[in-house]
Amino acid sequence: MNTQLDVNNILNSIKGDLGEEDYLEPLEILVKSLNNEANLSYFGSLGAKFQITNHLQTRAKIFDYVSSHELKQPSSPIFVIGLPRSGTTHLFNLLSQDTAHRSALFWEIMYPFPLSKKGSFSQRRKLFKADVVLYFKNKFTPGLDDLHYIESSSPEECLLIKTLSLRSMVYVYMANIPAYQDYIQKANFLPAFKWHKRFLQCLEVQEKPKRWLLKDPCHLEHLPEILKIYPDARFIHIKRDPSETIPSICSLTATVRSGFSSSIDKNLIGSETLQFWKNALVRYSNARDSIDSSRLIDVAYEDLITDPIGMMKKIYNNFNLDLDIKTENSMVNYLSKSSMGHKNKHAYTPEEFGLTKELIQNELSF
Numbered sequence: 001m002n003t004q005l006d007v008n009n010i011l012n013s014i015k016g017d018l019g020e021e022d023y024l025e026p027l028e029i030l031v032k033s034l035n036n037e038a039n040l041s042y043f044g045s046l047g048a049k050f051q052i053t054n055h056l057q058t059r060a061k062i063f064d065y066v067s068s069h070e071l072k073q074p075s076s077p078i079f080v081i082g083l084p085r086s087g088t089t090h091l092f093n094l095l096s097q098d099t100a101h102r103s104a105l106f107w108e109i110m111y112p113f114p115l116s117k118k119g120s121f122s123q124r125r126k127l128f129k130a131d132v133v134l135y136f137k138n139k140f141t142p143g144l145d146d147l148h149y150i151e152s153s154s155p156e157e158c159l160l161i162k163t164l165s166l167r168s169m170v171y172v173y174m175a176n177i178p179a180y181q182d183y184i185q186k187a188n189f190l191p192a193f194k195w196h197k198r199f200l201q202c203l204e205v206q207e208k209p210k211r212w213l214l215k216d217p218c219h220l221e222h223l224p225e226i227l228k229i230y231p232d233a234r235f236i237h238i239k240r241d242p243s244e245t246i247p248s249i250c251s252l253t254a255t256v257r258s259g260f261s262s263s264i265d266k267n268l269i270g271s272e273t274l275q276f277w278k279n280a281l282v283r284y285s286n287a288r289d290s291i292d293s294s295r296l297i298d299v300a301y302e303d304l305i306t307d308p309i310g311m312m313k314k315i316y317n318n319f320n321l322d323l324d325i326k327t328e329n330s331m332v333n334y335l336s337k338s339s340m341g342h343k344n345k346h347a348y349t350p351e352e353f354g355l356t357k358e359l360i361q362n363e364l365s366f
Helices: 008-010 020-036 042-067 090-096 106-110 122-139 159-165 170-174 178-186 190-204 217-229 243-259 267-286 301-306 308-316 325-340 357-363
Strands: 078-082 211-215 233-240 298-300
Touching: 008 020, 008 042, 020 159, 020 178, 042 159, 042 170, 042 190, 078 090, 090 211, 090 233, 090 301, 090 308, 090 325, 106 122, 122 217, 159 170, 159 190, 170 178, 170 243, 178 211, 178 357, 190 217, 211 217, 217 233, 217 267, 233 301, 243 267, 243 357, 267 357, 298 301, 298 308, 301 308, 308 325
Parallel strands: 078 211, 078 233, 233 298
Antiparallel strands: none
8 A cells, every 4th residue: 555645745635825935845855754764654644644734734724814914913922941841831831820821722723714713613613623633643642641631722832833834843753754853953944933923923813812822842942033033032941850851752752653653763762862852952052142031031840840839930020020819829729730630650761762861961961
């Protein structure tokens, strides 16, 4: 059975104008890498094609909308950054208790058009469609929820928004595609954030927030590009021992790839994961000194866990924002509920991926 993806076949299935041609180069490299390097299963090939086609179709709908509407500059954004599995989601969820913050929800990223009012039939229909996607995601990659739980109505990472430009780690998590991974480490990411901005502008038509709250570990390596598109951006960098985070990233990657690939090389996942995030931290380290301290704050994972409300006050104070009692109570309530939650313990070790704790710390000590 033919499992080869075809660029022309994908493009011919898209209805509408995709806008600027910044998608062509990454699309060609991605498809070639998937065909030649990924060892996709038959269902993995179908899944990869579905995702790429869906991302491009969403792009076409966004381009149609922005081309025919006068859209305003998005609200000021706060970006939560840090290595994956370093506590970014916990920090993100705490900050989400503030009604002044808005994040793109999973269903909004999957099905942004036509724009839907809160509580409308259109919104309920999209929520149902997103639930169906998540159902098949769980069937395709069992165990993923233990590592990265998603609900259709929950805030989601910018990782999925950057698929609009076909520059995203989403595809690397799906399959072993070193040529594409090398490409996105060197590529110009301004188009990715240009489409990121367009996406937020579209969502704001229905609900303009006081501030956008955004998260994606890969933002670490793209501070200069972010600031060109969002000159008023602020950043919260959460730091955790990388020997705790890297094996977890490797485990997540192996779990996702198990749904797409016929075989998985865990040692390869370990070495490529370590190299990718080393490169990201080098680029972040080179860029952060040019950002004023009033717009970037470091958060230690241990401090967030031991005194979360104290850390929230420190963050708000650094950005000169008001943490009112209602928001603080919402954060306390969230912490109380989350501490009662339970999910299966996911076991993994650095050695499982050809790594050691010492090697990780030596490579990623910045």
